[in-house]
Amino acid sequence: MRTAIVLPVVAAVLVTPTEAWAYVDPGTGSYLFQLAAAGALAGLYTLRMYWQSVKSIVRRLLKRRNADGSVRTQR
Numbered sequence: 001m002r003t004a005i006v007l008p009v010v011a012a013v014l015v016t017p018t019e020a021w022a023y024v025d026p027g028t029g030s031y032l033f034q035l036a037a038a039g040a041l042a043g044l045y046t047l048r049m050y051w052q053s054v055k056s057i058v059r060r061l062l063k064r065r066n067a068d069g070s071v072r073t074q075r
Helices: 002-015 026-062
Strands: none
């Protein structure tokens, strides 16, 4: 079992070059920034939607009826 894990890792280390003669072009940085910004905004939007869902559930649970039948919400 260990050999099945260790052997591919050792092979990958031996085959991987030690130096890479490459560069990151300027468009890559702005693209990565766009990805990070979009991910953060999507996460915030998702949290907002879940928070609104939780708030509506809590509001429904806290609704009480007055003696005359009108609905009153507690805050």
